[in-house]
Amino acid sequence: MKRIGNTFALLAIIVAGHTTAQAEDPLPSWNDGAAKKSITEFVAKVTKEASSDFVPIAERIATFDNDGTLWCEQPMYFQLVFALDRVKALAPQHPEWKTSEPFASLLKGDVKGALAGGEPAIAKIVIVTHAGMTTTEFEQIVADWIATAKHPKFKRPYTECIYQPMVELLAYLRANGFKTFIVSGGGIEFMRPWTEKVYGVPPEQVVGSSIKTKYEMRDGKPVLMRLPEINFVDDKTGKPVGINSHIGRRPIAAFGNSDGDQQMLEWTQAGSGVRLMMLVHHDDSVREFAYGAESKIGAFSDALMVEAKKDGWTVISMKDDWKTIFAFASQAAP
């Protein structure tokens, strides 16, 4: 009889464990409200086999912007901070930078002056910091930087400046059979060294902007050299192009936060069946940053807000919808 008792005990534990898992809130950092409800209702619909809204697992594709959607993008894009830090690190090998812009201003600590040169200035910075090395070397440079650099406001590694509610959302979707992809205007090879560890998104599910690479032999070993030439810009109308190129299926859910995500959400919505489109709105100046239509980084224009309302996209208020923003700051909203 002891064996029977054990079997029953085991069964009881399994059943109890199952019940607990069911009852546990998979999105504990989200306040109860329309945003959270739109997520859980969408997932319930597409995973219910008998329903006409059911979507087979292979087609459960969800795409996420990164800057401003999964991690912060203020006071400037983290990849730009990386580039500026690289200029400083490389300066000793480039004495000529002392007298040539945008490097001269940058090395004097005048970031605004350096960036005053606009896109050509930024292009110069990107080329000297992102090209001219192998893909393996660049991966190591990114890994070293991301392991040590800290956010100026939060005094934490950038990989901790990620939104806990979105990390929960990624996990919740994956637990429901979704494949989660990042589709970002950021550099694809800037993200891949850390997205798997930080978001659970493997390199092959990261789509981003890129420069061209070239296969060649160096000391008898094959390498991919990073060339000073833009290959693809994964922003605005580029996002559906990148999705089509890398994924080859239309997402059924898409998450963004700015004008750069508009076309990704349109493309997602234009498929048949039930869809989920959401935009993170940065309206919490206390716990994160508040910025919108006028921001030079991550602008959420009035036109985007109009389109969101017209098309039934859900706007997430960071202030109202998120109980916790960062895992390191578990305080409730003020």
Place this chain on the structure above:
Amino acid sequence: MKRIGNTFALLAIIVAGHTTAQAEDPLPSWNDGAAKKSITEFVAKVTKEASSDFVPIAERIATFDNDGTLWCEQPMYFQLVFALDRVKALAPQHPEWKTSEPFASLLKGDVKGALAGGEPAIAKIVIVTHAGMTTTEFEQIVADWIATAKHPKFKRPYTECIYQPMVELLAYLRANGFKTFIVSGGGIEFMRPWTEKVYGVPPEQVVGSSIKTKYEMRDGKPVLMRLPEINFVDDKTGKPVGINSHIGRRPIAAFGNSDGDQQMLEWTQAGSGVRLMMLVHHDDSVREFAYGAESKIGAFSDALMVEAKKDGWTVISMKDDWKTIFAFASQAAP
């Protein structure tokens, strides 16, 4: 005691089932020999947790060429047959083709004459048959063609002219935690409509050549228009570039059959740890086709054979290593 009996019976069934699964040959269409052994030994090594050769599941990436590696490529690339068929289908809308090459020859049934114009002639054919429609429209065109067209020698749909030993290999690798990718010189959007059903490889794991696409609104609906402009050629030195762009990890196993796969195998081998590189050699004129160094399609040059021997790549003899080539022809080798 009945319950105990049931529990034991259940256990016995589970154990027996497990033993049966272990004993079953996962590669029944392969003859016992060096090629088959190199596969099973490689898989045993990278999946053995205690071993220094162990590779975590996330890093078990295997890449497969398509034309000549997973399906036939003779008497001409199937995608070229598709293009020629499309020219015929579109001819009524293009009366001007009657007097302009390469279309005039083609429509008279003179394929050789049409292709005598070389790359420019082929480019003209590709542009009129692969561009100028939306991605959704093109997908449907491919799906319709592949459902009806038949191979001239085997009198079977092209999706049945696939190598049964390689289909088993794909499944065997996946059963051992691998992600299997196609990395082909063929068109990425020509393959995606059918690779999941035929090979078990989903669209997001297909890498191939591509033309540019453009996001635009048509009748208020977003579409991706296929433009008459090459975006990427996924062949030779392009294969490592395509792998890096789409997968972002180096494969630990790669499978090809021609000079176009050389760099993919080099790139795979250049990583650390145990690796598997294999080349299918078409030496079976009775059951398939025999061609090699001199072939205009799928050339396996003498230089490639030299490199294969030098670098320890396994050359698969279709004649000797494959018990069955096609599922529809289960006869043994003559």
